[in-house]
Amino acid sequence: MAWLVTRDGAEAEDAVQEAFIKAYGALGGFRSGASFKPWLLTIVGNEARNRRRSAARRAGLVLRARGEAEGVGAPEAAALADERRRAVLAALDDLAEADRLVISYRYLLEMSEAETAAALGVARGTVKSRLSRALARLRQNVDPSLLAGAP
């Protein structure tokens, strides 16, 4: 999650480390019985965002080698799936950061709406509306014929 914000391995590592230290120091403010994960995600998200501003280089997500990502199947189908994934990944990368993060948290990291809201530092309602708009923009940027073959 931190990496998706900073796009830099070292910055992400520092963010996570700092977040755990801050979480430890802030445990007194953690309400007993509250859900821990969103609370911690809020702290990690804040740290990652702070570090993003100072990160000079930005790396992008890449696809795994085809042998790892695919089972054994028809080469044509594998090539088509590969093309679709590259197109979706490129379109995702072209989105504004707010759109890219909400989609990445919900679908790549499969975080819940509450967790996504905590990580982004926004209300759950904002996650819903932002996600809807972000998906619409992503849809516009991907060739529909490629999406038609999605599993």
Added chain:
Amino acid sequence: MNRDPVVDALLDLAGAVEFPDAPDVRGAVRARLGARRAFRGRPRPYQRWRRVAFAAALVVAVAGGFLFASPGVRRAVADFLGLPGVRVEFRTDAPTPAPREDDVDAVFGRRVSVAEAEDAIAFPLPLPAGVAGAPDAYLPGDGAVALAYPASADLPEIESTGYGLIVVALRDFPPERYFGKLLAGKNPIFDEVEVDGRPGFWARAGVHTLSFDGRLRSSGNTLLWEADGITFRVETDLGVARTLSIAESIPDG
């Protein structure tokens, strides 16, 4: 199949994306927290409780994979406690141990005489001082020994075993064999403790299920620590203070 093709494509993409390997920040975090502790002195009781919750939450957080969501996280979790021969596994549902049937033998291996056990290992038998009665000895495998003491007035029976104290020590245990701690539920707790000044972990009964060689049983209260390359596991039905006292009477390697 999702009705929205773009969502389907994203979910498909999730399985094909290569996330960077998760860095292992545990050591750095612990070192920094340790430096703070040394500066501030011993924690007050409420701080201790918080640390307990935090230790467990840190485990859960990392195990959940939501920070980096990569296979590296899973490898880190496997060795989270940092104790050779002990692994933590997380389950969404609690595994159900089979009904008790010579459980200790099933979990801890072959029953042998104490003398045989002593010959079989390359370090001193982990005999706690001041515990009455002779232990039953078991050999879980090369490099490991288990000593089980009968229940007594001072050592209440660990429900699932019939014994009152079980001490396991292992060194150079084959990597493919390990004592697994299966955690389930919302609040699995491993308390951080010190055993003779060394970092250790305390897990209360009911928190985890013990697995060994594919066999399961409910675990009693368990203390884990490492000293001089030997991993120790002490299981009792006692509280943490009395268990620590027993643990600290066991000679190191």
